[in-house]
Amino acid sequence: MHEFCYKNNIVCCEDVPLTEITREYPTPFYLYSYRTLIDHFRKIRDAFKEADPLICFSMKSNSNLNICKALIKEGAGLDIVSGGELYIALKAGCPPEKIVYASVGKTEREIERAIRKNILFFNVESTPELIMIDSVARRLRKRPKVALRLNPDVKADTHDYITTGTRGKKFGIDFKSAEDIFDNANKYSNVRLKGLHVHIGSQITDVEPFVAAISKVVDFVEKSSIEIEWLNIGGGFGIVYGEEKARTAAEFADAILPLVKHRPFKLIIEPGRFIAGNSGVLVCKVLYVKAGSAGGDFAIVDAGMNDFIRPSLYNAYHEILPVVKRKSNPRKYDVVGPICESGDYLALGREFPEVVADEYLAVMGTGAYGYVMSSNYNSRPRPAELMVMNGEVRQIRRAETYADLIRGEKILKEFR
């Protein structure tokens, strides 16, 4: 459920018609519903409340300060994957003891900074990384907490690029190596080995892969009689973009809770998409309609793969709604952007009521892995981000300007 729907034939965000917003703000822009964001956070929190987990919002899905602040205010921690995310997390006011840090490639500097800031723990992805954290900790005379990220070799039915829990993927540590690490914990005396982590991928719409992966980890804990303080079961809860069968937070929780409740460890979950995905849309304008696409016509819009890359990168399906619903004959369109790549599209062969130039379209479900994956490709400034909160539209990030495109560049003296 989300708060973007037609009212009097106009897509509204909560109660604000998008036509009011397009009058004031140039397209393209991302638009979020505060109410939807909070509602989805609470749905997860309430569904898992029997295990009283720390919910670390996966800020890679949306790292806007206001989005993070809104969730932190609700009690969320943050799952980070870089020094940049640590910086933003702290700027957003996240208590360090609610920050967990994954990533297969943490640099020495990133590790040092996170140790100095006293984050809750690192999710360690390899033995060499553990050695690095241990050595930085020794130098700093600190004893940070770490959790080993296990690779349970469980396949999730999702796009290969966002599958992370199978053998051969770069993520996590196999059970045998993890056991060796626990057996030789005294070799890593500058860290406190306090937890386990598992995250098998993103946009997983079935409960079975979660159950399979978490069962393997819990069995591992029992068989090797290790003591852990934290079990972090990652994120990955899928949402409805198109035809997927919706799983509610309660359905995910009902399947997972029996495995993790009443255990001698605390639970962490790291959802990103489930909280942010359907709380945002990308609004763009049709520039031209051109005949001759393979599937019908081209609707050429002012948002491209630099603004929103999921369709180009993963062939992801996103529903697209004309902001004003008009009565016209349906036609098939390739909705394409202005970027000089044939892979620059938002939808292919999609049937809509006939669209015309200057008409606005809302690309649905773009609140997660939307703005954060945008770029300046083709020297296009990144779009603004807006949020409807308490019935008002607020800008939470301005659109970039042309000057932003060369910010940071230095002209060599030879060219001055």
Ligand code: PLP
């Ligand atoms: N945790 C880790 C370690 C991740 O890599 C990701 C994303 O891939 C997430 C959590 C969040 O995943 P999702 O947005 O699907 O919930």
